[in-house]
Amino acid sequence: MLAELIANAVTHGRVPGRDFRLGLSVDGAGTLRIEVTDTRADRLPDPQAGGKGLAVVAELADRWGVELGPAPWKTVWVELDAGSR
Numbered sequence: 073m074l075a076e077l078i079a080n081a082v083t084h085g086r087v088p089g090r091d092f093r094l095g096l097s098v099d100g101a102g103t104l105r106i107e108v109t110d111t112r113a114d115r116l117p118d119p120q121a122g123g124k125g126l127a128v129v130a131e132l133a134d135r136w137g138v139e140l141g142p143a144p145w146k147t148v149w150v151e152l153d154a155g156s157r
Contacts, residue, residue: 076125085110102154113146
């Protein structure tokens, strides 16, 4: 799942001279949150676009989504609850 999010940021979110950012955190309940931020807010993830990667992410994650901003950033995030796998 992490590899898919990073591959999407590199493939679809890269702007020459700019990289992506990876964030990992665990809250008090043991929920792991993975965040991948890139600088292409104009290119949102589309699970219906025909690729299988986001379908796998959606299947494995307990929750996932996209947050916009501040411009030009977008963050794709995934949460996995402790004990859910």
